[in-house]
Amino acid sequence: MYYRSMGKIPHKRHTMFKKENGSLYREQVMGTKGFSGTQSILYHHFLPTEVVKSSVIGSYLPEYEKQDALNHRHLLTTSIESKGDALDAREYLLGNSDLLIGTAMVTEAMDKYYRNGDGDELLFIHYGSGKVETMFGTITYRPGDYVTIPIGTIYRVVPNEDTKILFIESFSQLTTPRRYRNEYGQLLEHSPFCERDFRGPEALETFTDKGEYEVITKTRGYLHSHVLGHHPLDVVGWDGYLYPWVFNIEDFEPITGRVHQPPPVHQTFEGHNFVVCSFVPRLYDYHPEAIPAPYYHSNVNSDELLYYVAGNFMSRKGIEEGSITLHPSGIPHGPHPGTTEASIGKKETLELAVMIDTFKPLKIVKKAHNIEDKNYMFTWIEK
DSSP, X not given: OOOEEEEOOOSSTTSOOBXXXXXXXXXXXXXXXXXXXXEEEEEESSOTTOEEEEEEEEEOOOOBOOOOSOOOEXXXXXXXXXXXXXXXXXXXXXXXXXXXXXXXXXXXXXXXXEEESSSOEEEEEEEOOEEEEETTEEEEEOTTEEEEEOTTOOEEEEESSOEEEEEEEESSOOBOOGGGBOTTSOBOTTSSSOGGGXXXXXXXXXXXXXXXXXXXXXXXXXXXXXXXXXXXXXXXXXXXXXXXXXXXXXXXXXXXXXXXXXXGGGEEEEETTEEEEEEOOEEOOOSTTOOOSOOOEEOSSOEEEEEXXXXXXXXXXXXXXTEEEEEOTTSXXXXXXXXXXXXXTOOEEOOEEEEEEESSOOEEBGGGGGGBOTTGGGTTOOO
16 A cells, blocks of 8 residues: 555654653554565554453364365355354355455444454455444445455444455455556556555544453464453554555456456455455457357366355356355366357446455365355256
């Protein structure tokens, strides 16, 4: 992201910054890759290290299925019954050593705070509205928002209404694709989005309450409870390049051509060993003999996961909103029978979907068997 500043900060970093009573605000440098990555500097009313109680809650790691026949998979997330706040409602469905993927039906506000100490988080808002209160300020969200929360950020989600979230817990930093940025980090003219499309925190609200406030910290395979002696959102100002930000899928400008374009044109974000892509309404290919449906292809080096948001995904049958399909590396995949022919002559698609391609195999969580369409592998049989 680009440089941003909010609230009150001193003229020079690492210098005295005093409150009206003469005591010092507490400076915190928060950065990645030691001191050589993106970073921000925050100024707190209280010591960010003040902890009055700590304990381990337990492992958060999901239990994966044992290796079975290599199949295409289809999960129906609308069948998941669990709900609650944005942490308790999380249902892990797939993962590997680079990321964890799942959904959450958020029906209530968090009464505690949370931070991911392993990596960045990406919350895609399928539907619902509300706000994310963070140490960097408050972000409002709406359907279609990708809410990116950097590692170590203390936050909580407060929904205005029931909110369905597709989440990615990354073990690395999430960024825009490098090929769309110049040597200075600015997005290039051929990028499908620009800096105007990204929103940072909208308001910085500072709390000076003393008392016990619980922060759940996720790291090292476990959830930990840290009880602070003050409100965790006590920041009076900050500046830098590391902060939560939002991009709405409606602002992704699709790249089209005379013939079918490959999946990388849909790329929106990247992490270590995975990418996130956005399939949005767009005009089809305009060669007079073009076949708009994708060709059959083998993901020889990656697994392909699709989360279906809205519309009619033209190359699939039997898919519903909230469906997740997984097409693993090692075997080819492509349009269902009849959909290639049906796409010829069509002018546009109104589909909306999020795709996650991973360069290590994704494993299915055992609990996901309860929501699986086990016939999906055999839906390519021509009749």
